[in-house]
Amino acid sequence: MIKHFITLQWKSFWRSASLTSGLFMKLFMGFWAVWLIVMMVFGGIGTFYGLKEKLCLDPFETVNKFLVYWFVCDLLFKYALQKMPVINIKPLLLLPFKKKRIVSFAFGKTIFSFFNIVHAFFFIPFSILLVIDGYPLLNVVIWNLGLITLVYFNNFLNILLNKKDNLIFIIAGVLLVLGGLHYLDYFDITTYTFPFFKGLFENPLFIFGPIVVLFFLVLFSFRSFVNDLYLDAGLAAKSKNIKTENLDWLDRFGKTATFLKNDIKLIKRNKRARSTVLVSVLFLFYGLLFFSGSIEQYDGPVWRIFAAIFVTGGFLLSFGQFVPSWDSSYYSLMMSQNIRYKEYLSSKWWLMVVATVISTILASGYLYYGWEIYLAIIVGAIYNIGVNSHIVLWAGAYVKTPIDLTSNKKAFGDKQAFNIKTMMLALPKMALPMVLYAIGHYAYSPYAGYALVAIAGVAGFAFKDAVFNKIERIYRVEKYKTIWAYKQKK
Amino acid sequence: MITIQNLTKTYTGNTVLSIEDLKIERGTSFGLVGNNGAGKTTLFSALLDLIQPTTGYIENHGFKVNESEEWKSITSAFIDESFLIGYLTAEEYFYFIGELRGQKKSDVDALILQFEDFFHGEILGQKKYLRDLSKGNQKKAGIVAALIGSPEVIILDEPFANLDPTTQIRLKTIIKELSADPSITVLVSSHDLMHVTEVCDRIVVLDKGQVVKDLSTSGETLEELEAHFSM
Numbered sequence: 274m275i276k277h278f279i280t281l282q283w284k285s286f287w288r289s290a291s292l293t294s295g296l297f298m299k300l301f302m303g304f305w306a307v308w309l310i311v312m313m314v315f316g317g318i319g320t321f322y323g324l325k326e327k328l329c330l331d332p333f334e335t336v337n338k339f340l341v342y343w344f345v346c347d348l349l350f351k352y353a354l355q356k357m358p359v360i361n362i363k364p365l366l367l368l369p370f371k372k373k374r375i376v377s378f379a380f381g382k383t384i385f386s387f388f389n390i391v392h393a394f395f396f397i398p399f400s401i402l403l404v405i406d407g408y409p410l411l412n413v414v415i416w417n418l419g420l421i422t423l424v425y426f427n428n429f430l431n432i433l434l435n436k437k438d439n440l441i442f443i444i445a446g447v448l449l450v451l452g453g454l455h456y457l458d459y460f461d462i463t464t465y466t467f468p469f470f471k472g473l474f475e476n477p478l479f480i481f482g483p484i485v486v487l488f489f490l491v492l493f494s495f496r497s498f499v500n501d502l503y504l505d506a507g508l509a510a511k512s513k514n515i516k517t518e519n520l521d522w523l524d525r526f527g528k529t530a531t532f533l534k535n536d537i538k539l540i541k542r543n544k545r546a547r548s549t550v551l552v553s554v555l556f557l558f559y560g561l562l563f564f565s566g567s568i569e570q571y572d573g574p575v576w577r578i579f580a581a582i583f584v585t586g587g588f589l590l591s592f593g594q595f596v597p598s599w600d601s602s603y604y605s606l607m608m609s610q611n612i613r614y615k616e617y618l619s620s621k622w623w624l625m626v627v628a629t630v631i632s633t634i635l636a637s638g639y640l641y642y643g644w645e646i647y648l649a650i651i652v653g654a655i656y657n658i659g660v661n662s663h664i665v666l667w668a669g670a671y672v673k674t675p676i677d678l679t680s681n682k683k684a685f686g687d688k689q690a691f692n693i694k695t696m697m698l699a700l701p702k703m704a705l706p707m708v709l710y711a712i713g714h715y716a717y718s719p720y721a722g723y724a725l726v727a728i729a730g731v732a733g734f735a736f737k738d739a740v741f742n743k744i745e746r747i748y749r750v751e752k753y754k755t756i757w758a759y760k761q762k763k
Numbered sequence: 764m765i766t767i768q769n770l771t772k773t774y775t776g777n778t779v780l781s782i783e784d785l786k787i788e789r790g791t792s793f794g795l796v797g798n799n800g801a802g803k804t805t806l807f808s809a810l811l812d813l814i815q816p817t818t819g820y821i822e823n824h825g826f827k828v829n830e831s832e833e834w835k836s837i838t839s840a841f842i843d844e845s846f847l848i849g850y851l852t853a854e855e856y857f858y859f860i861g862e863l864r865g866q867k868k869s870d871v872d873a874l875i876l877q878f879e880d881f882f883h884g885e886i887l888g889q890k891k892y893l894r895d896l897s898k899g900n901q902k903k904a905g906i907v908a909a910l911i912g913s914p915e916v917i918i919l920d921e922p923f924a925n926l927d928p929t930t931q932i933r934l935k936t937i938i939k940e941l942s943a944d945p946s947i948t949v950l951v952s953s954h955d956l957m958h959v960t961e962v963c964d965r966i967v968v969l970d971k972g973q974v975v976k977d978l979s980t981s982g983e984t985l986e987e988l989e990a991h992f993s994m
Contacts, residue, residue, distance in 0.1 A: 514890040517852045531862040535848070542850040542892065606846040609811045610863045611835035678850065753815045760845070 278378045306387065313394035320395075321402040333403060337470040338463045344423055345448045351388050351431040352441050366502065376498045380491075383428055392424050412474050419473035422483040429490045433497070515542075528613065532620035539599060540592075540624075543678040546599060549591040553628060556587025557635055560650070564642045574719060577646065578710040578726060579703060581653025582661070584636050588628035589657055590702070593665030594672065596621045597748070601675040601759040608756060614745040618666060625662045629654055645719070652723045652730070656706050659733030663740040664702055670747040673758035705729070764789045765810070765916065765948065769819035772805055772972070780805045780972040782819075787950070787965075789915075792942030794963030794980075795952040796988065802972040803952040804842065807920050810950075811840055823916060836864065840918035841905040849894030853886045853904045856893060857911060864912030871911060878907050881933045898925045906934070910941075917941065918950045923958050931958065938962040956992070960985045 324332040365375055383389075400413050434440050454460040472479045520534040540546045563580035583590075592599075596618075600607055607617075633654040640647045706726045713722030748755075765787040772780040780802040787793050795803050808814045810821055812828040820827050823834040840846065848856055854875075861871035875887070885900050886907075893901060902925050909917055922938075923931050939962055942949050953959045959966055960980055968976035968991060976991060978984050 515852065515892065516890065517854045531859065535851075535859055538850060538855070603845055603848045605808075605811075605813050605842065606848070608813060609835065609838070609840055609846075610860075611832055612863060753813075756813050 275374075275378065282382070309391060310394045313391060314398050317395040317398035318402065321399055332399075333408065333474075334471075336399070337474075338467050340420075340470045341463060341466040342448070342452065344427060345444065345451075347388075347392070347424065348427045348431060349441065349444050349448065351427060352434060352444065372499050372502050373495075375502065376495060379498075380429075380432070380495065383432065384425070386428070389424050389428055392420070396420060412477065415477045415480055416470075416474040419470075419480050419483055422480070422487050426483065426487050426490060429487070429494050433490075433494050526623070528616045529620045529623065532617050533623060536599075536620055536624055539678075545676060545678050546592075549588055552591040553587030553589075553632060556583050556590075557632060559587075560584040560636070560639060564639055564646050574714055574722075575707050575711050577649040578653060578706050578722075581650045582657060582703065582706060584639075584650055585629050585632045585654040586657040586661060587632060589625040589662055589665060592628070593621070593625050593662065594669050595674075595676060596666055596669040597755075598669070598672055598674055598676045598759075599678075602678060604756055604759045608752060614748055615741055618741050618744060621666065622662055625665070626658050629657050629662075648723060652727045653706070655727045655730035656733075657730075659730030660705075661702050663733060663737060667740055667744055667747075670744045670751070673751075673755055675759045675761065764822075764824065766822040767819070768822075770806075770809065770816050770821060771818045772802075772809065772814065773817045778972055780809070780816075782806070782972075782974055785967070785974065787948060789948055790942070790945040791965050792938065792949040792963045793951070794959035794966040795950065795969060796954070796956060796959055796966060797952075797969035798992075800971070801969040803969060804920055805972075806969070807840070807842055807918050807950070807952065810918060811838070811842070813842075834916075836912075837914055838916040838918070839864075839909040839912065839914035840920075841902075841909040841922070842918070842920040844901060844905075846905055846908075847893050847901055850892050852892060853889065853896075856904060857908055860908045860911050864914075866912050874911060875907060878910075878937075881907070881930065881937065883930065899927060899930070902926060903930065906937075915946055916948045916950070920952050921954070922951055923953055923955055935962050956985060956988045960988065 320336065321332045324330045324335050396417060400417055403413050404410050451460075451462045455462060469479075473483075518538065520537060523530045523533050523537075526533055540550065560580045560583070563576050597604070597607075633651060636650050637647065639650055706729065709725045709729055710722035713719075713725040767782050767785040769784070770780060770782045771778055779800075795806065797803050805814065809816050810823070810828065812821075815829065820829070822828070823838060826834040828834055848859065851859065857871050857875055858868060861868065866874075875882075879887075882903060886896075886904050889896070893904060896904070902922070906919060906922055909919065919938075922934060926934060935958065938949055938951065941947050942962070942964070949963075951959065951963065964980050966976075966978045966980060966984060966988070967974055968978075968988070976987075978987065
């Protein structure tokens with residue numbers, strides 16, 4: 274019976290459209306997985322030596338201290354990215370399987386999930402170094418067993434919690450508050466959790482605690498899943514009561530308002546589109562890496578412009594590159610209406626401009642690092658609005674990946690990035706402002722660099738109509754291909 | 764008036780549509796029947812310029828559909844769920860289409876009011892997005908949306924499928940009323956011979972992409988069609 278499940282899985286994996294669509298994608302995913310594994314291995318080794326030799330701390334004590342954050346982050350990542358095992362169960366319900374079999378198979382599958390395995394690549398090298406350093410082997414093994422138990426505790430907790438919406442924000446909030454309090458020395462959660470992790474090492478009997486808890490958690494989630502295997506229970510698509518929205522105040526934007534109202538609803542009501550807003554918030558913090566001077570390689574002045582483009586352009590880059598794919602599920606409707614492409618485009622353009630302005634205002638926190646940093650951000654914003662907004666829309670016109678609006682699981686690593694044309698158009702987004710700044714900076718002064726980038730941004734406005742006409746032509750020429758491509762789902 | 768000339772569509776050597784000459788007069792209610800794969804949806808998609816014909820052309824009110832956009836403001840269609848915007852409520856969807864077709868909100872309100880019977884209380888004020896409605900209710904919303912903005916050419920692909928019996932009967936009345944207007948051309952396709960003979964005054968049978976019968980509806984049409992398809 275298990276054999277059937279495995280062949281089904283095998284086929285669903287190899288025949289899924291996202292995979293069959295290109296060898297390139299497979300290689301790319303493989304590349305990232307390998308990259309992550311290598312980083313984990315180096316992380317494990319680097320943590321050990323870094324703590325011991327550079328910071329003169331006891332690596333084992335320090336790691337135990339911070340493990341609580343590790344596991345909360347792990348839960349966060351699992352919640353956000355790991356796919357739930359219960360997706361393709363419906364057709365199996367009628368077949369002569371025991372329901373328990375279906376659930377055990379689905380659960381068993383999650384055990385081998387990359388999200389669980391990847392921890393091993395950090396802790397195994399770290400543990401080997403511990404043993405070499407003279408820690409007793411048996412205790413280190415038991416400590417590792419304890420961590421494995423916790424990883425799987427998270428795994429099953431995630432399966433249970435995944436049914437709840439918005440939980441990710443609560444977990445992330447807790448993490449931020451705890452981390453913040455710790456950083457400001459008000460309250461240190463690690464003093465309470467440290468003895469637990471340390472205890473796993475010191476007293477081997479300690480391990481039974483987490484194991485028993487894990488056992489009950491598995492039992493509980495197993496029960497709840499078996500009971501939920503009905504179309505109107507666990508397998509039902511959730512639908513909330515919602516209200517019709519007017520957004521009439523947007524009508525002052527004239528013809529563009531028709532599309533603007535729709536685009537705002539698109540972003541509000543679809544997980545996948547909402548995640549672009551999340552990305553733009555994350556990008557706001559990306560600048561910290563550059564401006565706080567925590568990474569030496571990023572200290573060069575040219576990197577400031579690079580960071581400024583990202584800090585203010587998170588939404589622009591993540592939303593814009595998928596125009597018109599956001600409308601892929603009803604593209605035939607759009608194409609059979611007498612729509613003005615210019616109005617359609619300018620709605621998306623306005624959204625990107627407004628988002629960039631809001632990001633710029635929010636980024637005023639960077640004034641903390643000096644007003645020159647903020648000047649770079651403002652210049653980056655001008656360039657984003659004047660030049661990048663057009664380039665992004667232009668590049669998007671070549672993208673023909675349909676977007677499944679209701680899913681947010683694919684937000685990382687969409688295959689669209691490998692369209693050669695989009696790659697070419699991505700270059701000026703990043704490279705051109707950096708080059709311009711470098712010319713100004715090294716030939717004259719930093720201000721000349723900023724001025725050059727800002728002038729390029731302002732000059733970009735002049736080309737708005739030309740670019741929109743160009744995009745319109747692309748839409749027309751590629752119309753049939755695009756309609757066809759958008760019909761290819763899953 | 765719609766003119767189809769030497770229209771063929773070929774996918775990798777396989778001709779799925781081949782119509783030499785077909786004219787649909789203004790005001791006709793035109794029915795298209797045929798088995799699966801006969802080319803009904805392909806023909807409708809070509810009419811809407813959603814697919815590119817291999818050869819030939821289609822003219823809608825004198826405009827070649829692949830060269831001009833003018834015909835779009837007098838033409839409307841509901842082909843499949845890709846004509847619905849899943850994340851809107853039915854009302855929002857109607858207003859959106861209305862705005863695209865230059866209609867005021869009050870015009871749209873007045874129009875959808877006429878279809879309260881047809882909606883049977885399952886479309887308006889539902890607190891649900893279109894994607895969460897049942898297939899039948901989605902179809903109702905799509906059909907009514909195709910009537911917004913007084914179009915002169917209305918294309919409905921399989922409008923009767925998925926509808927409950929009461930709604931099918933109401934839809935027949937709606938189509939008959941539309942076709943009573945001499946300026947409105949209605950094109951429907953269906954697998955149900957009875958429905959088509961009831962609402963259409965001209966019926967074309969497609970088989971493997973070719974017109975095999977072209978009938979003006981009369982008392983014997985249903986029998987003739989049944990005889991054709993029972994072969």
